[in-house]
Amino acid sequence: MSRSAAFLQLLHDARFDFFTGVPDSTFQPLLHALESDPELGYVTAVSENVAVGIATGSYLGGHRPVIFMQNSGLALAMNALGSLAAIYRIPILLVVGWRGHDGSDSPEHALLGAVTPALLDALRLPFFVPDAASLPADVARAAQTLEARQMPCALLCRPGVVC
């Protein structure tokens, strides 16, 4: 099984059933797999704040949503996360591709890459930083956190961890 198929299986086992987001090159094979699986389905959003709105609607409609986004988009979605998902108590799994995590990425990712954990902390959103070995346990912990806290929770994914 490919790494992206294994990750989708983990999400499926944790009963996530609505997928949206904005494309990120970190998740290329994963998004391709999602788009080609009619059972899972995937809604491409025009921006990350719009994805938070769509995920919120899917939760109101009885689903368990996941948003895939790049960390640059996390910055764009700050208000949607803070003034919608957090205060209305909407549990959304944020799978965030972490560009610029080690300072060796291209210039546009340097600053946002360095402050990404601080952005999540500033919004008081729980998050985990999985590696390949801890990924199954981290998905389970994130699912438990969503259930317990009733607010968004993030998996902050360095390139190569989930696909």
Add this chain to the structure above:
Amino acid sequence: MRRSQAIAAVLARLRDEMVVTANGWISREACAAADREANFYMLGSMGLAAPIALGLALTQPARRAVVFDGDGNLLMTLGTLAMIGDLHPPNFLHIVFDNEVYGSTGGQRSASANVALDALALAAGYVDVRRAVTAEELDVAIAAQLAGSGPAFLLVKVDAEVNGTAPRVPHEPAAIAERMRKAVGTVMIG
């Protein structure tokens, strides 16, 4: 037409539709006119009324999702029009109460005075696009669009009013979400 009258007229025609109301005076006036369990009042997150309703429409295909949007709200996330035209949910009704100003922040002008939002919706692929200026036109349009197939778009031209009188929405945000989930039957009542 006053916006509060237009909002009340639309609400009076609704049955089990899921409604998402844009932040500001639109949410306040909807709550004051008819406080339904299936009304999702936005308090902040401007621009996201249509995306929230889209998530509802896609996950509850047997019920209709109705957006009470504003011109400033829609302009903030205009790309959502393309998503709705592309995904083409037949159970989606997008109503924009267009007063051509940012009324909740003091009446600063919006681009909708010179840009036809209904023409943008038509170009994006909405199948039933209408415009209402009078109360009679609103009645005819809403009756047809609640009976027909979408995605539908209704531009309602309303007066620019800076100071509304409707009180704040009295519900806590988490309670607003839980009410909607109960109304659509995704959690058990009681």
